[in-house]
Amino acid sequence: MNIYQDIILDHYHHPHNQGRLDISGKSVQVSNPLCGDKIEMTIVFEKNKVKEVKFQGEGCVISTASASMLTDYAKNKSKQELKKLDSKFIIKMLGIDLGMTRIKCALLPLEALHKLL
Amino acid sequence: MIDLKKIRKEFPIFQNQPELAYLDSTATSLKPKAVIEKIREYYEEYSANVFRGIYPMSEKATVEFEETREVISKFINANKSEEVVFTRNATESLNLLAYSLGRKIIEDGDEIVTTIMEHHSNFVPWQVLAAEVGATLKVIDINDHGYLVINWDEVITKKTKILALTYVSNVLGTINPVKEIVIAAKKINPKIIVIVDAAQAVPHTKINVQDLGADFIVFSSHKMLGPTGVGVLWGKEKYLKEMYPFMYGGDMIEEVYIDHSTYKDPPHKFEAGTPAIGEIIAFKEAIKFLKKIGMENIRDHEKKITDYAINRLIDTFGQSIKIYGPKKIEDRGGIISFSLDKFHPHDIAQILADNGVCVRAGHHCAMPLHTRLNVPATVRASFYIYNDEKDVEKLVEGLKKVNKTLK
Numbered sequence: 001m002n003i004y005q006d007i008i009l010d011h012y013h014h015p016h017n018q019g020r021l022d023i024s025g026k027s028v029q030v031s032n033p034l035c036g037d038k039i040e041m042t043i044v045f046e047k048n049k050v051k052e053v054k055f056q057g058e059g060c061v062i063s064t065a066s067a068s069m070l071t072d073y074a075k076n077k078s079k080q081e082l083k084k085l086d087s088k089f090i091i092k093m094l095g096i097d098l099g100m101t102r103i104k105c106a107l108l109p110l111e112a113l114h115k116l117l
Numbered sequence: 118m119i120d121l122k123k124i125r126k127e128f129p130i131f132q133n134q135p136e137l138a139y140l141d142s143t144a145t146s147l148k149p150k151a152v153i154e155k156i157r158e159y160y161e162e163y164s165a166n167v168f169r170g171i172y173p174m175s176e177k178a179t180v181e182f183e184e185t186r187e188v189i190s191k192f193i194n195a196n197k198s199e200e201v202v203f204t205r206n207a208t209e210s211l212n213l214l215a216y217s218l219g220r221k222i223i224e225d226g227d228e229i230v231t232t233i234m235e236h237h238s239n240f241v242p243w244q245v246l247a248a249e250v251g252a253t254l255k256v257i258d259i260n261d262h263g264y265l266v267i268n269w270d271e272v273i274t275k276k277t278k279i280l281a282l283t284y285v286s287n288v289l290g291t292i293n294p295v296k297e298i299v300i301a302a303k304k305i306n307p308k309i310i311v312i313v314d315a316a317q318a319v320p321h322t323k324i325n326v327q328d329l330g331a332d333f334i335v336f337s338s339h340k341m342l343g344p345t346g347v348g349v350l351w352g353k354e355k356y357l358k359e360m361y362p363f364m365y366g367g368d369m370i371e372e373v374y375i376d377h378s379t380y381k382d383p384p385h386k387f388e389a390g391t392p393a394i395g396e397i398i399a400f401k402e403a404i405k406f407l408k409k410i411g412m413e414n415i416r417d418h419e420k421k422i423t424d425y426a427i428n429r430l431i432d433t434f435g436q437s438i439k440i441y442g443p444k445k446i447e448d449r450g451g452i453i454s455f456s457l458d459k460f461h462p463h464d465i466a467q468i469l470a471d472n473g474v475c476v477r478a479g480h481h482c483a484m485p486l487h488t489r490l491n492v493p494a495t496v497r498a499s500f501y502i503y504n505d506e507k508d509v510e511k512l513v514e515g516l517k518k519v520n521k522t523l524k
Binding site for chain 2: 002003004009012033034035036037038058059060061062101102105
């Protein structure tokens with residue numbers, strides 16, 4: 001199955017929640033040195049729930065689309081809910097079949113999010 | 118001239134995958150029938166251990182095993198086959214040198230010199246050794262065209278004990294003028310030991326260690342049509358004799374007492390434990406295969422196909438493709454690393470893979486070089502004796518699809 005589906009490419013070309021929150025939010029940087037992907041994620045909570053989350057960095061189609069979709073999903077979710085997310089969720093969210101190498105690209109944004117919780 | 122049609126027939130993988138465009142021989146090469154058949158022969162006909170049994174099967178295995186050493190020795194024009202040590206791969210050969218030679222001769226305040234274009238295996242062992250003993254690691258830089266820039270008087274001093282450099286960059290393709298570098302380095306410091314990572318050179322061009330002037334060269338079987346699990350360390354006998362053993366145990370021992378042990382002479386001193394017998398036996402078939410085609414013919418073919426590929430890529434993609442390394446084809450091996458537009462190398466490699474083209478994406482175990490080039494990763498296409506213009510066309514078509522998909 002082709003992983004470059006229209007919805008994935010749409011998130012890649014027009015990522016949601018791109019940028020950086022300047023206000024007193026938490027921030028984290030994660031990277032995959034093997035392919036040079038880097039993501040910085042910033043987050044603001046309100047009463048244990050995600051009020052705002054943004055990401056920026058360099059990444060491939062898969063990591064960018066994953067970050068875009070994940071940040072959309074994370075809004076208004078509680079820390080407890082987000083802590084439960086795993087690779088199965090990410091694969092389902094992206095709706096594509098990823099091989100052993102590319103799954104790492106897809107999981108990078110989740111790693112960032114989990115570090116912020 | 119080489120007969121590509123005839124050569125491709127010798128590689129069973131093309132019968133199994135007729136549409137395969139394999140452009141990743143820098144990572145590992147495909148294997149000809151003769152090599153695969155020889156491995157089968159060992160396991161089915163005389164699969165005994167070497168140097169042990171008195172029975173005929175073990176003697177046959179030992180003869181076949183040592184014959185490979187002889188074939189390698191002649192192939193690189195070593196003085197004698199005892200200068201050829203078997204390891205698992207070029208990486209192990211380099212680690213062996215850092216351990217058995219490096220820890221013998223490098224002291225606090227000494228200098229080790231390497232280059233920015235090294236594979237991690239010829240960089241990290243020296244970095245770690247230097248930190249461990251208090252030596253200085255000096256790194257030779259490159260210019261924008263991918264050539265080494267050597268300020269001789271600054272780089273090599275009387276304190277320099279080891280110069281470790283690659284013959285051919287696995288990313289830039291740059292063929293370093295090793296012979297001239299050895300002469301210049303030894304002129305400043307006659308005692309300097311020069312170690313050459315020839316993993317990307319021995320498979321592709323004629324290497325004569327007498328002419329080269331280096332003290333050690335290393336390479337891997339699997340990059341030159343041979344089996345995986347076999348590396349070579351060639352070194353001058355006087356150094357091999359002085360060096361520490363690498364690993365202790367079976368096969369490398371002469372005598373063991375409660376309070377001390379004595380060791381065999383090189384090369385066996387460095388070959389502890391049961392080696393990859395079948396693979397080493399089959400490795401000589403790879404060398405015979407290469408010799409039959411002729412190393413000059415192989416180099417000519419790779420020059421032609423690389424030149425063709427570079428021209429096709431630039432004609433088709435113009436300004437949006439950036440090819441790293443020397444422009445002069447004489448100075449470049451069959452390796453083309455590139456960036457296309459702003460596309461991520463993983464996406465490029467993925468779309469090429471979906472179209473039957475095998476390339477490598479990443480930093481190719483050369484992170485200091487990619488940092489120097491100011492890119493996190495590149496895409497690499499590399500060529501060998503079985504690649505033809507059709508493979509190049511598939512690469513070009515695949516890259517057009519990348520443009521179409523990601524633009």
